[in-house]
Amino acid sequence: MKNRIVFIFGIFSLLWMAVLVRAAWIQLIPDSRLDKIKSQHFQTHLKLQSRRGSLYDRNGRELASSVTSYSLFVDPAIIERPSSTARKLSKALNLKVNEVLPKMTAENRRFSWIARHLNKEQADLIKSWKIRGLSFVEEFRRVYPNGDLAAGILGQVGTEGHGLEGLELQYDSELKGEDQKLTLRRDARGRPLLLSGAAFVDRPEGHELRLTIDMDVQHYVEEILLKYLRENYADQTFAVIVEVASGEVLAMASQEADSNGRAQKVSLVSDTFEPGSVIKTFTIAEALENSLIAPNTRINTLNGQMRIGRRLIREASSDHRWDSLTVNDVLAFSSNVGSTQIGFMLKDTGLRKGLINFGFGARTGIDFPGEARGKLHQLPWRQHLLSNVSFGHGMTATALQVANAYATIARDGVALPLRLVQAKREFGNQDWVKNESDGKLNRVLSEKTAHAMRVLLAGVTAEGGTGAAAKIPGFVVAGKTGTAQKVNPKGGGYMADAYLSSFAGFFPAHAPQYVVYVGVDYPKGKKKYGSQVAAPLFSEIGQYIARSQGLTPSTVSEKNYLAKIVREPQQLDLLTREDELPNLTGKSLRTVLRMVKDLDINVRARGTGTVEIMFPEAGTPMAEVKELRLILK
Amino acid sequence: MTLFLIVFVQTHQRNAGYQFAKKSKELRDLKEQAQILNIQLARQLGPSKIQSLATGRLALKKVKESQVIYLSGDVGEGAQ
Numbered sequence: 113m114k115n116r117i118v119f120i121f122g123i124f125s126l127l128w129m130a131v132l133v134r135a136a137w138i139q140l141i142p143d144s145r146l147d148k149i150k151s152q153h154f155q156t157h158l159k160l161q162s163r164r165g166s167l168y169d170r171n172g173r174e175l176a177s178s179v180t181s182y183s184l185f186v187d188p189a190i191i192e193r194p195s196s197t198a199r200k201l202s203k204a205l206n207l208k209v210n211e212v213l214p215k216m217t218a219e220n221r222r223f224s225w226i227a228r229h230l231n232k233e234q235a236d237l238i239k240s241w242k243i244r245g246l247s248f249v250e251e252f253r254r255v256y257p258n259g260d261l262a263a264g265i266l267g268q269v270g271t272e273g274h275g276l277e278g279l280e281l282q283y284d285s286e287l288k289g290e291d292q293k294l295t296l297r298r299d300a301r302g303r304p305l306l307l308s309g310a311a312f313v314d315r316p317e318g319h320e321l322r323l324t325i326d327m328d329v330q331h332y333v334e335e336i337l338l339k340y341l342r343e344n345y346a347d348q349t350f351a352v353i354v355e356v357a358s359g360e361v362l363a364m365a366s367q368e369a370d371s372n373g374r375a376q377k378v379s380l381v382s383d384t385f386e387p388g389s390v391i392k393t394f395t396i397a398e399a400l401e402n403s404l405i406a407p408n409t410r411i412n413t414l415n416g417q418m419r420i421g422r423r424l425i426r427e428a429s430s431d432h433r434w435d436s437l438t439v440n441d442v443l444a445f446s447s448n449v450g451s452t453q454i455g456f457m458l459k460d461t462g463l464r465k466g467l468i469n470f471g472f473g474a475r476t477g478i479d480f481p482g483e484a485r486g487k488l489h490q491l492p493w494r495q496h497l498l499s500n501v502s503f504g505h506g507m508t509a510t511a512l513q514v515a516n517a518y519a520t521i522a523r524d525g526v527a528l529p530l531r532l533v534q535a536k537r538e539f540g541n542q543d544w545v546k547n548e549s550d551g552k553l554n555r556v557l558s559e560k561t562a563h564a565m566r567v568l569l570a571g572v573t574a575e576g577g578t579g580a581a582a583k584i585p586g587f588v589v590a591g592k593t594g595t596a597q598k599v600n601p602k603g604g605g606y607m608a609d610a611y612l613s614s615f616a617g618f619f620p621a622h623a624p625q626y627v628v629y630v631g632v633d634y635p636k637g638k639k640k641y642g643s644q645v646a647a648p649l650f651s652e653i654g655q656y657i658a659r660s661q662g663l664t665p666s667t668v669s670e671k672n673y674l675a676k677i678v679r680e681p682q683q684l685d686l687l688t689r690e691d692e693l694p695n696l697t698g699k700s701l702r703t704v705l706r707m708v709k710d711l712d713i714n715v716r717a718r719g720t721g722t723v724e725i726m727f728p729e730a731g732t733p734m735a736e737v738k739e740l741r742l743i744l745k
Numbered sequence: 746m747t748l749f750l751i752v753f754v755q756t757h758q759r760n761a762g763y764q765f766a767k768k769s770k771e772l773r774d775l776k777e778q779a780q781i782l783n784i785q786l787a788r789q790l791g792p793s794k795i796q797s798l799a800t801g802r803l804a805l806k807k808v809k810e811s812q813v814i815y816l817s818g819d820v821g822e823g824a825q
Contacts, residue, residue, distance in 0.1 A: 139748075140748075140751075173787060173790065174786075177780060177783065177787075178780075179777065179780055179781055179784065255784050257784050257785075257787035257788040258788070258791040259793070261791065261792070299759070315773065327791075327792055328792050331791075331792035331793060332792075659808070
């Protein structure tokens with residue numbers, strides 16, 4: 113009996129030992145087959161979705177960011193009590209029951225979205241119900257803290273996290289970053305094990321971008337564009353502000369009549385139009401550069417009318433009947449005939465080459481999708497087209513091209529591409545890396561010509577010039593008005609009384625810092641011309657920039673600055689008693705006084721600007737003239 | 746003894762793992778919260794919000810041209 117007990121005990125001891133040895137063997141000795149089984153049981157593959165990088169303005173204020181959101185889906189095959197669940201969900205998520213229920217009862221489906229991008233509170237509430245068949249996926253939701261501010265520039269992100277428009281699209285690959293794939297070891301309850309260090313890796317993030325936009329300036333510009341849109345019953349208003357030294361866009365916005373005040377679309381990049389008289393600047397600059405004219409060269413303006421074949425080129429107003437004007441006054445009074453004469457000096461090859469040098473007909477290189485090139489016709493040009501192009505018709509351009517061309521003059525003749533992104537920062541890196549532009553510096557004008565052009569453009573905003581309303585108190589402004597006739601969309605020719613009024617300029621004229629180009633498209637109020645609607649808009653934006661950017665008022669006065677304009681010898685204008693009184697219409701009071709300074713004539717003038725009505729009439733012998741009465745407008 | 750040591754180390758390793766996982770989740774949640782607070786701050790400091798606060802609550806008016814004093818000088822080109 114005892115032997116039998118010892119024998120059985122021995123057997124059990126051996127078996128027990130064998131179990132222990134086998135357990136130790138499995139635990140301690142590596143076995144690839146067991147490792148494989150173990151991995152299948154405990155390893156999971158995880159995809160960490162990258163958080164989209166944030167966007168900041170030039171002062172580091174957040175414009176766009178991404179937060180975690182929770183997207184709810186249903187597995188219709190296992191969902192519990194679909195009707196009551198649908199009712200609960202529709203109440204919690206403010207959805208209609210008949211929208212939710214069909215998703216829960218769909219046959220032959222194992223997945224259907226109920227709602228995307230819910231917040232944490234909503235997700236926690238639904239999770240607390242513990243309903244089988246309802247699950248969540250963590251996703252990122254794009255948030256724009258300032259709502260519609262700069263919406264057209266920033267663009268949009270779709271529900272799948274891809275950039276659809278604007279900078280979100282342009283920099284999509286950098287912003288979205290790269291998703292990270294992890295292999296994790298988890299225990300039976302799904303908790304990650306320490307050996308799998310990857311469990312503690314931070315979420316990957318895309319690059320962050322610091323834009324050139326100043327949020328405050330952008331906000332101001334959007335508001336004032338809306339104000340001018342409404343006051344002038346216009347179809348559209350737009351503005352772009354460029355920092356001269358860097359080519360950085362400080363603000364860029366457009367408001368449309370049918371957008372309910374939401375500046376969504378930035379048409380400045382993609383829409384082209386006939387820019388009008390703002391182009392005269394480049395016609396004159398090219399002629400100056402080629403030494404075809406000088407600022408004081410007198411141009412025959414043919415009493416305001418010029419016949420080219422069967423067509424007649426006229427000045428903007430029938431009152432403008434100048435016999436001749438200096439180049440300075442061609443720009444200051446925006447003479448179409450004068451500009452045409454200068455265009456003819458350049459010929460089609462010269463004018464086209466000049467405009468191409470200033471960037472027309474090509475993209476500015478701005479880092480924004482969908483930029484248009486504008487159109488410059490191929491050579492040869494007929495005389496009529498050459499005339500039209502010399503004052504900004506018969507060609508198309510984007511607002512950015514016009515602004516960039518003015519920036520070239522302000523930058524002493526050097527062209528730079530425009531930029532919207534100032535710097536980038538990689539995920540986890542504190543330092544910003546400057547976004548260097550790929551474009552090389554390109555000299556378009558000599559420094560001497562650029563200086564001369566700045567003085568000529570300052571003459572436009574001086575008393576009597578078309579851009580007098582663009583003045584910014586404390587600063588000398590250089591710029592040019594534009595009143596372009598609008599092309600008739602329902603056929604050839606131009607629409608009657610329909611204009612795109614604009615003003616392009618920079619300040620301070622002697623040391624330019626900011627270029628501003630503004631436009632009011634098809635104003636239908638009493639004021640229609642660039643000098644009446646766009647120049648005041650320029651002035652208001654300029655005043656705001658001067659205040660907000662802390663510009664020191666100019667130490668050079670307009671009078672001193674304009675003294676640089678070398679005027680024609682005065683004796684050519686002087687009248688004698690033997691002469692007949694010429695037509696003084698369109699001349700400034702300054703010019704009239706100069707003409708009669710040697711005669712004992714009493715000049716009485718009312719109003720400001722240029723002579724509109726004169727008494728006695730032109731042609732009266734000077735010997736009979738004792739008093740000259742002028743009404744200026 | 747060796748077997749006991751191995752089991753002991755593995756148990757502690759596992760516990761430390763759970764703690765790390767818990768803390769890293771808390772860290773992620775805090776970062777998320779910070780992100781949300783940053784967005785709220787950006788919202789509060791946005792130009793339109795400040796403008797409505799200034800004009801609505803503080804009854805401030807928009808700056809008029811006459812309020813701004815420009816000290817432009819006529820001192821010639823030498824002073825540029």
